[in-house]
Amino acid sequence: MIIEVRNLSAAYDGRTVLHDVNLDVYEHDFLGIIGPNGGGKTTLIKCILGLLKPTAGKIIYHDTCKPQQTAEDCQFSMGYLPQYNTIDRKFPISVEEVILSGLSSKKSLIGRFTSEHREKVREAIARMGLEGLEHRAIGQLSGGQLQRALLGRAIVSDPSVVILDEPSTYIDKRFEARLYKLLAEINKECAIILVSHDIGTVLQQVKSIACVNETLDYHPDTGVTTEWLERNFNCPIELLGHGTLPHRILGEHHHH
Incomplete structure (x- = not known):
């Protein structure tokens, strides 16, 4: 186990958004967080990232150690891909600089990035399929390219967990399959x-x-029943077969 959320409550703008939340995240888990708008998904993520202090409860982080890491690097760390609307595309920063910023915690406050840091950035650029775009400003990137640059930033530090907040808002369906193929490799x-x-x-x-x-x-698995989804979303949901992949869709319904 790498993250334990225990009896967590949290408020946003003076309103209690979450109460008595418990959750365990395990090594190599691929956890999907779903729920209605305003239900507290982003608030929970902000608490896990340490961006929002809970009003009650606690979050425990457990160090992880990967084969390529030294003992001093063997500690808990997180990578984060934020929502699209939080990114200032006018900010004058290149693809290389975006990904390099993911290593800021690895250097001393007044130190410089090392050749090893820059080599890790080159590896991330290649992995994200962004060769040739290293010096391009983020404002000149397509949605899919920007997403891959930010995903490169999220993974470049070899984190224990990568958190993605609504990643499909960046891209059209053509690029979505490529994103999930990348995530399967990262997982x-x-x-x-x-x-x-x-x-x-x-x-x-x-x-x-x-x-x-x-x-x-x-x-603990993705065997979510239609009844459970209807109860939690207050909308009827139908399961459709499409090729080998099932799809959940909202059925015809009326809000009262």
């Missing part, structure tokens, strides 16, 4: 937490599911 090296409103895509990709709607309902 061999670390845990992934994926926040999404796209129930169908999440259920196809992840190993476990947590539905957040003020409280948290956890499923």
